[in-house]
Amino acid sequence: MLGSSMIDIRDLANQDLLDLVPYEPGKPIDDVARELGLEPASIIKLASNENPLGPSPLAVAAMRDALSKSHFYPDGGGYHLRNGIAEKFGLSRENVVLGNGSNEIIELLFHTFTRPGVHEVITSKNSFAVYELMAQLFGLRCTKVEDNADGTFQIDLKLMLEAIKPQTRLVFITSPNNPTGTRVSNEALEEFIQKLPSHVIAVLDEAYYEFLENPPDTVRYVKEGHKIVLMRTFSKIQGLAGLRIGYGLAPAALADLLQRARQPFNANLIAQVGALAALKDDEHQKRTRQITDEGRAKMEAAFKQMGLNYIPSHANFVLVDVGDAAGVFNRLLKKGIIVRSMVSYRLPKHVRVSIGTPQQIDRFLEELPAAIKG
Numbered sequence: 001m002l003g004s005s006m007i008d009i010r011d012l013a014n015q016d017l018l019d020l021v022p023y024e025p026g027k028p029i030d031d032v033a034r035e036l037g038l039e040p041a042s043i044i045k046l047a048s049n050e051n052p053l054g055p056s057p058l059a060v061a062a063m064r065d066a067l068s069k070s071h072f073y074p075d076g077g078g079y080h081l082r083n084g085i086a087e088k089f090g091l092s093r094e095n096v097v098l099g100n101g102s103n104e105i106i107e108l109l110f111h112t113f114t115r116p117g118v119h120e121v122i123t124s125k126n127s128f129a130v131y132e133l134m135a136q137l138f139g140l141r142c143t144k145v146e147d148n149a150d151g152t153f154q155i156d157l158k159l160m161l162e163a164i165k166p167q168t169r170l171v172f173i174t175s176p177n178n179p180t181g182t183r184v185s186n187e188a189l190e191e192f193i194q195k196l197p198s199h200v201i202a203v204l205d206e207a208y209y210e211f212l213e214n215p216p217d218t219v220r221y222v223k224e225g226h227k228i229v230l231m232r233t234f235s236k237i238q239g240l241a242g243l244r245i246g247y248g249l250a251p252a253a254l255a256d257l258l259q260r261a262r263q264p265f266n267a268n269l270i271a272q273v274g275a276l277a278a279l280k281d282d283e284h285q286k287r288t289r290q291i292t293d294e295g296r297a298k299m300e301a302a303f304k305q306m307g308l309n310y311i312p313s314h315a316n317f318v319l320v321d322v323g324d325a326a327g328v329f330n331r332l333l334k335k336g337i338i339v340r341s342m343v344s345y346r347l348p349k350h351v352r353v354s355i356g357t358p359q360q361i362d363r364f365l366e367e368l369p370a371a372i373k374g
């Protein structure tokens with residue numbers, strides 16, 4: 001014990017961690033119920049782009065069956081799920097890396113391709129917060145490239161190419177993008193991939209890929225052997241966010257490197273079984289797309305009618321300018337409606353609203369004018 005009080009524990013920590021502001025997730029229903037004394041069943045959460053239909057029923061049935069095998073470790077090699085994913089995309093198992101959510105694939109990329117103080121990464125200014133957080137944790141500079149100058153929040157792939165330096169290793173492109181809901185065009189992406197310098201890995205975050213109309217054939221880039229990783233997830237279209245299961249698709253040599261960076265049992269047994277069943281649940285995916293398309297059209301039409309500026313979305317959420325994001329968030333919260341304030345994304349006038357069921361959308365739209373008025 002001698003001297004233990006002389007050294008501040010913070011001095012012993014990774015110093016890059018001390019300034020890190022942890023990721024702020026959507027507020028859980030139980031927290032709101034506890035804090036405001038509301039019935040959990042009366043609260044609606046439109047804050048984390050979850051699936052309004054719930055999980056794939058095929059996944060639920062398969063997971064129920066698998067529960068009695070929970071005393072076994074999962075298959076660390078993910079044989080069946082990786083085969084199932086590969087088959088769906090005309091790839092082989094060696095192209096597939098499983099992650100504890102696609103978030104873990106982000107972490108594997110940093111482990112695999114970066115060294116602190118040596119390398120840098122690039123993302124766009126209004127994109128998913130985790131890339132920058134991870135860069136900070138790994139002691140790397142993260143360049144955030146401005147969106148198009150016309151105020152439409154479009155990711156500018158030409159500017160991203162121009163930002164590449166000799167020390168750049170990873171470039172994150174999110175399409176559809178979170179939190180803006182914008183997409184990159186198939187043509188702009190093609191040009192970007194063809195022009196990408198050979199020392200850089202393109203990371204296409206495709207968490208919302210399945211919601212796109214006219215999606216780009218990005219699997220082709222994997223087949224052609226580009227330095228590329230596609231990140232996909234079971235959290236959105238399949239409704240399995242609570243399971244934490246996502247995957248990366250990459251050329252085999254690249255995927256092999258990522259595999260070395262992961263924990264032996266990073267994808268749990270129940271998640272592997274549920275994800276494999278959900279992959280084949282075309283009906284649930286179709287219904288999810290339908291309820292999302294209809295709900296988004298309704299929400300965007302209502303915003304237009306209220307004279308609110310919103311970004312036309314290609315995903316299962318909409319970003320809308322409500323003037324005072326923090327105030328609107330709090331006032332909606334008191335009514336049992338959880339949306340996501342974009343203050344932490346440095347968009348203090350915007351909230352992001354997930355597409356819920358028709359009833360949830362109606363309730364949100366009913367309460368919104370009063371919440372804006374204050």
Ligand SMILES: Cc1ncc(COP(=O)(O)O)c(C=O)c1O
Pocket residue numbers: 048049100101102103104128174177178205207232233234235241244245246
């Ligand atoms: C753009 C983007 N990438 C990745 C993720 C992480 O998803 P997962 O649940 O697979 O970790 C999200 C989750 O919201 C996201 O919006």
